[in-house]
Amino acid sequence: MIPSATSNKATTASLKRHNETLLLREIYAHSAISRVRLAALTNLSRPSVTELTQNLIKRGLVVEVGPETQTDRVGKKATLLTFNKDIYQIVTATINDVVLTTALLDLRMEVLEQRSVPMNGATSMALVDALSDLIAEIVPKATRPLLGIAVGTPGVIDMRAGVIQLATYLEWVNVPLARILADRFKVPVCVGNDSNLAAIGESRFGTAQNVKDLVVLKVGSGIGVGILAGGHLVEGNAFAAGELGHTPFPTLNALCLCGRRGCLETAISGWSLKRRAQDIVRSHPASLLARLSDGADVTISNIRQALEAGDPQCTELVTSVATYLSQAIIIILHLLNPQMIVLTGSMVGLGDRFLNQVRQNVKAWAFPYMTEGVEIVANEQDERSILLGAGALLLERELGL
Numbered sequence: 001m002i003p004s005a006t007s008n009k010a011t012t013a014s015l016k017r018h019n020e021t022l023l024l025r026e027i028y029a030h031s032a033i034s035r036v037r038l039a040a041l042t043n044l045s046r047p048s049v050t051e052l053t054q055n056l057i058k059r060g061l062v063v064e065v066g067p068e069t070q071t072d073r074v075g076k077k078a079t080l081l082t083f084n085k086d087i088y089q090i091v092t093a094t095i096n097d098v099v100l101t102t103a104l105l106d107l108r109m110e111v112l113e114q115r116s117v118p119m120n121g122a123t124s125m126a127l128v129d130a131l132s133d134l135i136a137e138i139v140p141k142a143t144r145p146l147l148g149i150a151v152g153t154p155g156v157i158d159m160r161a162g163v164i165q166l167a168t169y170l171e172w173v174n175v176p177l178a179r180i181l182a183d184r185f186k187v188p189v190c191v192g193n194d195s196n197l198a199a200i201g202e203s204r205f206g207t208a209q210n211v212k213d214l215v216v217l218k219v220g221s222g223i224g225v226g227i228l229a230g231g232h233l234v235e236g237n238a239f240a241a242g243e244l245g246h247t248p249f250p251t252l253n254a255l256c257l258c259g260r261r262g263c264l265e266t267a268i269s270g271w272s273l274k275r276r277a278q279d280i281v282r283s284h285p286a287s288l289l290a291r292l293s294d295g296a297d298v299t300i301s302n303i304r305q306a307l308e309a310g311d312p313q314c315t316e317l318v319t320s321v322a323t324y325l326s327q328a329i330i331i332i333l334h335l336l337n338p339q340m341i342v343l344t345g346s347m348v349g350l351g352d353r354f355l356n357q358v359r360q361n362v363k364a365w366a367f368p369y370m371t372e373g374v375e376i377v378a379n380e381q382d383e384r385s386i387l388l389g390a391g392a393l394l395l396e397r398e399l400g401l
């Protein structure tokens with residue numbers, strides 16, 4: 001088929017846009033770079049680089065920062081280009097355990113403002129309203145136009161449509177969160193699963209930079225797994241890849257929040273840990289854990305303190321958590337053979353003694369070849385990696401970065 005003049009034009013325009021994005025990615029990846037170097041890195045001709053970078057300068061995304069200190073040709077100093085991180089700002093938000101957090105970021109993902117409020121037991125549409133109201137508090141703090149809003153939440157999420165299909169403990173079923181927020185704030189909105197966004201955030205801006213085979217295992221209120229395989233996010237056929245929490249384990253039998261028995265979550269989630277710690281307090285009122293919690297709800301930090309002091313009931317409880325967490329990690333290792341597993345979520349707060357026990361179990365129980373070359377690291381800053389991952393998702397959607 002002979003292409004028409006119109007489709008030729010369209011092809012030329014889309015090719016230009018594609019090449020412009022290629023250049024923008026290289027400029028974003030460097031603090032400052034010359035056009036000559038850009039041509040070498042992208043295999044584009046120098047006249048093309050000149051024309052396309054001129055467009056990027058017109059769009060305000062790139063600025064010239066004066067001549068470089070080293071010459072690339074005798075006597076001629078090249079002008080350097082740099083990414084304009086202040087052309088837009090980004091608002092990100094997340095629901096993490098029982099806290100809602102929102103942040104204002106520049107385009108280099110530096111946090112300019114951040115605020116958090118307790119969830120106060122809100123679920124369903126009341127939770128959507130609480131999240132939207134918190135975002136409304138930070139939007140006026142922006143000093144530049146907003147590129148958009150990006151939100152990371154637990155649940156099975158259709159990222160392209162911005163719809164939360166299912167988030168059990170938030171009581172969300174088919175919530176079109178992106179549309180709801182876009183209608184209110186009149187900017188582009190994207191929504192992603194918190195563990196998936198944490199994986200993106202860790203690999204682009206966090207502890208796992210440039211790790212292509214990465215798993216983020218988040219154990220907070222529930223269990224979330226974010227998977228990057230070969231640098232690509234694994235979402236699954238119905239966006240539920242990594243929903244490990246409701247995997248039945250034959251050695252477990254307790255009732256889960258999902259209504260079934262024996263799910264992994266009944267052994268290692270924040271809610272199950274709290275439930276079992278409360279049982280210890282009731283059955284052993286003279287225990288250290290009971291004294292530390294002093295009539296209030298048992299916290300992770302209470303459990304950690306009692307564990308470190310050698311409290312026998314607490315040691316038994318944490319040993320059981322470590323056992324099941326290790327088994328979850330072993331399944332992940334055998335299935336995906338990652339380079340790094342980042343453990344995040346409130347469970348990390350149980351401390352080094354717990355984490356070392358998990359590492360030892362994994363080493364002792366996994367098929368030896370599977371544990372070679374894999375790093376298991378802990379990151380208590382999971383909220384930060386979700387917020388940065390949300391920002392990265394928006395950068396990719398809106399600017400191709």
Ligand SMILES: [Zn+2]
Pocket residue numbers: 245246256257258259260263265
């Ligand atoms: Zn379950």
